[in-house]
Amino acid sequence: MAQPTISILCTDLAYEWPDGTPVLQDFHLAVGPGRTGLIGLNGAGKSTLLRLIAGDLTPTSGTVRIGGEIGYLPQDLTLDAGQRVDEALGIRAAREALHAIESGDTDERHFTAVGDDWDVEERARATLDRLGLTRLELDRTTAELSGGEAVLLHLAALLLRRPDVLLLDEPTNNLDLAARARLYEAVAGWHGVLLVVSHDRELLQHVDQIADLRDGAVTWYGGNFADYERTLAAEQETAERLLRNAESDVRRQQRDLAEARIRLDRSASYGKKRAVTRNDPKIIAGKFKRQAQETAGRIRGMHTERLNEAKDRLTAAEEAVRDDAEIRVDLPHTAVPAGRTVLALDRVRLAHGARADVELRGPERIALVGRNGSGKSTLLRTIAGELTPVEGEITTPVTVRYLPQRLDLLDDGLTVAGNVKRFAPAASDNAVRARLARFLFRGGRADQPAGTLSGGERFRATLAALLLADPPPQLLLLDEPTNNLDLASVRQLTQALAGYRGALIVASHDLPFLRGLGITRWLEMDGELLPVDPR
Known part of the structure; x- marks a missing residue:
């Protein structure tokens, strides 16, 4: 019987940061054909591993072998603002040669540049359309692209190249619901070798196997994410x-x-x-x-x-037994009586032109959805008082707290306990520590400086500071809270919000997360705020 092909092989791999901090040691990985989802806690080394496989980083020791051409979509993608779309797609030279031939120039260089790719423009246009980038002209520059469009354009370039091995690092982070759906289709239709790092449970439903990176080693699970969970x-x-x-x-x-x-x-x-x-x-x-x-x-x-x-x-x-501890909190002081007005937007027009006219009563849980750039973050910042509406009136008769995407609420020079104390100055040290223990900051962990926290820890500390604030928030605004969170942290966030009894508005593209919150009303921002059926 023929042995299965191994397309990615890491042997005795080790890597450490310039300050000597080890990330991987004596690491082994063998990935064959099919779609593989790589998961793990924040800080486990998933993105570092992809960068080592892609050749962006050089291992301290060990080897990485790739069976064929590799394509890589990094998490922190940046595009040259002056670059043309066809250049970003990697087809500019072939297009220019093709146009020259069509104009009667029979120089041999043009035929060499085109090769067998005579339908390059049609394939490029079809790929862009397939990913929802129908308005992108091949001759325009990438300067005006949103973050999500930049991700899709880079993915289109990879699909056109058809690499033997495709690496994707958190590809859905900046994508709205429509763009995510198109990426899911692209992943589901990929027939080569795919290794994707993601916390997006819906994306992970389209893989053939799960590789769980934990404590410096990978454990394999056959099937998609639902099979993995079972x-x-x-x-x-x-x-x-x-x-x-x-x-x-x-x-x-x-x-x-x-x-x-x-x-x-x-x-x-x-x-x-x-x-x-x-x-x-x-x-x-x-x-x-x-x-x-x-x-x-x-x-x-x-x-x-x-x-x-x-x-x-x-x-x-x-x-x-896994130590992905659960957050168990009860926040009775955040409770809002049924029927009480929590928020009223009266004919409000936002800075970018969108309109909102809505009332929120009692402990409602609102999912705020819409395409990138539609104004979701602008609306939340306006409700929080960070921005002033162009016209209309906003009434918030309860205490409002806002968790932005940037997670910049913490003072890096203070400890976790010190940051919570900032938001609840009247609380005793013992009370602060007792409450923090429920957010998994027990004992000495409460004394960690905020600047030393991992991504998941920083999110928990920020969430604790908001939910334990004095006065307690009865309207909580969350802007894309699951971006860059590992699966355990998403679960912990869901658990924490289960104990929150106030009103909630969450802007998110993460449908499984939103459904887990017990959303009572779905609103879509598309020029104005309108009810929508998420099904």
Whole structure:
């Protein structure tokens, strides 16, 4: 039987940052044909791994081998504003040669530049149209493209090249719902080798297998993300049962060792009394004493060995149970009575021209959707008071808190506890720490400077500062909160918001996340704010 083709092979791979911080050590990876979703916690090294495979980074040691041409869509994509669309697509030289030939110039260089790609313009136009970039002319520059359009244009260039291996790093981060749908179709229709890093659960439904990067190694799961979740849930259920058994075994072995010591101490005491009573000669008393000590040593050793083995099993069981702890908070002071007006937008016109006329009552949960550039962030910033409407009136009779995409609310020079204290100055240190523990900042973690936090930790700290603020927010505004969050952090955010009892407006393109929040009303920003059916 023929061996399966390996298209990406990492052997003994190691990489560390210039300051010596290790990212990967003795890492191995073999990826064959098909679509693979690479997941893992923030900081696990997923993007670094893709950059090593793409050749953007040089490994400290080890090797990376690629079977064929590689195409790479980075997470922090930038385009030259003066570049033409056809140049970004990599077809400018072929187009110019084709036009020259059509004009009667038969120079051999033009035929070499075109090669066999006589339909390059038609293929380019079809690819752009397929990705929703129908208005993009090949001769225009990329200066006016939005972030999402830039991602799609770069993807179009890769699709035109048809590389043997395609790497995508968080490709949906800047895409609106319509653009995401087109990218999902492109991924579903990809027949080569695809390795995609993503926290987008809907995108991960289109892969053939999941590679879970954790603690410097990859664990493989067949099927899409839903299959992965089912398998992982079963694994964790088994691991937690084994953990409970191991904890019980350790307690039993500790009890057996303690009881054995008590028996041995009693036996030794009895032996001494008997030797004195019988007045045994010293040589005989010494012999009995040595025998008793040897027996006691064997018994202690046996029980100690059993206890150590039980502890080893407990350690192994603990390692098998994932430490993606859950946030469990109850925020009764954020509650809003049903029917109470929380927000009123009366014939409001925003700075970019969009209009909004809506009222929000009680603990409603609003999903704010719409294409990129439609004004969702502008609306949230206007409600939060950061921007002034061109006309109309905004009424917010409750405390409003706003979480922007930038996550720049924290003071990097303060600790996590110190940042929360900024938003709740009247709270005691003990109260702040007790509340932070529910956001997984326990003990010394609450004393970490904000500037040293990972992406997921920073988000949790920001969320804690907002939700624990004094006065508590009864209207919470979130702008694309799941961007750049790993799957565990998205789950923790959903859990935290389950304990929030106020009104909520969330601008997001992440449909699985929005559906998990229990949204009560969907509004689309498209020139004006209108109800929409997300189905």
